[in-house]
Amino acid sequence: MKLLTSVLSAVALFAAGPAFAEGDFITECDILVSHGEDPDRIAPGVDDVLLFAGRAACEDAVAKDPDNPRLRYQLGRVLFYSGEAQASLPHLGFAAEAGSEQAQFVLGYITDEGLQGIKKDPCKVEDLWVRSARQGRFAARVSYPRHVAHGKFESCGIQASPDEIRGFLTAAADQADGYYQQLLVAEVTDTYEASSHAK
Amino acid sequence: MRNLLVFMSFALFVSAAAAAPDPEAVTECDRLASHGSDPERVAPGVSQSEMRKAAAIAACLADTDLQPDNRRLRYLLGRAYFYSGRGEDAMPHLIFAADAGHRQAQFVLGYIYDGGLQGVEQDRCKTESLWLRSARQGRFAALVSYSHHVTRGLFDGCEIGASADEMTTFLETAKGMASDYFRRMWTADVTADFAAYRERTGQ
Numbered sequence: 001m002k003l004l005t006s007v008l009s010a011v012a013l014f015a016a017g018p019a020f021a022e023g024d025f026i027t028e029c030d031i032l033v034s035h036g037e038d039p040d041r042i043a044p045g046v047d048d049v050l051l052f053a054g055r056a057a058c059e060d061a062v063a064k065d066p067d068n069p070r071l072r073y074q075l076g077r078v079l080f081y082s083g084e085a086q087a088s089l090p091h092l093g094f095a096a097e098a099g100s101e102q103a104q105f106v107l108g109y110i111t112d113e114g115l116q117g118i119k120k121d122p123c124k125v126e127d128l129w130v131r132s133a134r135q136g137r138f139a140a141r142v143s144y145p146r147h148v149a150h151g152k153f154e155s156c157g158i159q160a161s162p163d164e165i166r167g168f169l170t171a172a173a174d175q176a177d178g179y180y181q182q183l184l185v186a187e188v189t190d191t192y193e194a195s196s197h198a199k
Numbered sequence: 200m201r202n203l204l205v206f207m208s209f210a211l212f213v214s215a216a217a218a219a220p221d222p223e224a225v226t227e228c229d230r231l232a233s234h235g236s237d238p239e240r241v242a243p244g245v246s247q248s249e250m251r252k253a254a255a256i257a258a259c260l261a262d263t264d265l266q267p268d269n270r271r272l273r274y275l276l277g278r279a280y281f282y283s284g285r286g287e288d289a290m291p292h293l294i295f296a297a298d299a300g301h302r303q304a305q306f307v308l309g310y311i312y313d314g315g316l317q318g319v320e321q322d323r324c325k326t327e328s329l330w331l332r333s334a335r336q337g338r339f340a341a342l343v344s345y346s347h348h349v350t351r352g353l354f355d356g357c358e359i360g361a362s363a364d365e366m367t368t369f370l371e372t373a374k375g376m377a378s379d380y381f382r383r384m385w386t387a388d389v390t391a392d393f394a395a396y397r398e399r400t401g402q
Binding site: 109142146184 | 392
């Protein structure tokens with residue numbers, strides 16, 4: 001029995017990949033609601049989230065493990081997709097504060113766009129995206145310099161120096177996956193270098 | 200005797216028609232080499248990293264032997280060759296498909312000429328012509344890339360086939376097609392650059 005447990009643990013460890021933390025395990029919430037670009041995910045990404053089943057699974061998972069940022073992000077994700085932005089915000093906020101780069105980017109995005117009636121707040125976006133970019137999220141590494149170049153963070157303290165922003169873009173160029181992302185990084189780099197912040 | 204000849208001719212005609220492959224039928228080449236963004240594809244897309252290149256080349260050679268005028272299959276054979284680093288083998292098939300009106304081949308061939316990839320001589324005027332045809336057929340990448348290159352002066356020295364109004368329409372069409380966050384951002388940025396270019400050049 002002990003041998004079987006050891007084998008199962010080893011299989012779980014190797015099958016899980018680098019995002020797996022000790023004591024962590026794949027829940028129904030992970031299977032139904034993981035985001036394909038979330039570096040913390042431990043199950044394959046899901047594009048078409050089953051809202052009812054996903055919500056039930058994530059509410060159950062969060063009830064059992066309320067301090068897990070990955071599960072809190074996923075509950076926030078399924079609630080937001082269900083049109084329940086106000087209910088999703090505490091979960092996205094918790095995950096972002098706990099260091100989920102995916103939650104930081106997504107919460108910044110919906111705050112930037114003012115989606116589902118959420119109040120626009122450029123300085124909150126600046127803070128979320130700079131943290132996400134520093135952790136390596138491609139979308140933040142492109143979106144942050146783009147907003148700086150377009151003057152969208154002008155009323156905020158811009159936390160990243162020009163050198164750090166160039167570093168985001170250089171790293172993003174290496175991360176770019178495919179034609180569109182490559183061109184986008186090139187476009188944003190040109191726009192940033194032409195902006196007053198870069199000079 | 201005459202009736203027999205008529206019957207035999209008819210039978211030959213029917214069997215020949217039955218043997219002709221259906222150009223829309225899914226072949227092994229389609230299964231192994233289709234591109235996810237090709238509007239003419241008849242099978243799920245296979246990414247460059249996922250493609251089993253040797254098997255795809257073999258399947259596409261066999262299928263294009265049977266259907267040498269099928270522009271979709273010729274493009275796929277060109278794609279499999281190109282991903283295998285065999286640009287020289289790829290070019291005749293990509294050129295055939297592009298000339299036959301395949302918008303994905305037109306875009307890809309223009310992209311190869313744009314970058315001078317795999318030893319192909321860089322020729323941005325060929326890119327201009329290919330991307331214009333592709334954009335006029337509604338290929339998203341060409342709709343945006345064409346205006347991008349005009350704005351950046353990368354088609355300077357070439358005859359620009361599209362008017363400024365047509366390019367604006369290209370970008371409006373692309374905006375409606377942009378299917379994800381990154382494509383929307385890219386389209387928005389190129390559109391803003393193009394509007395500034397129009398103002399700067401008085402077009």
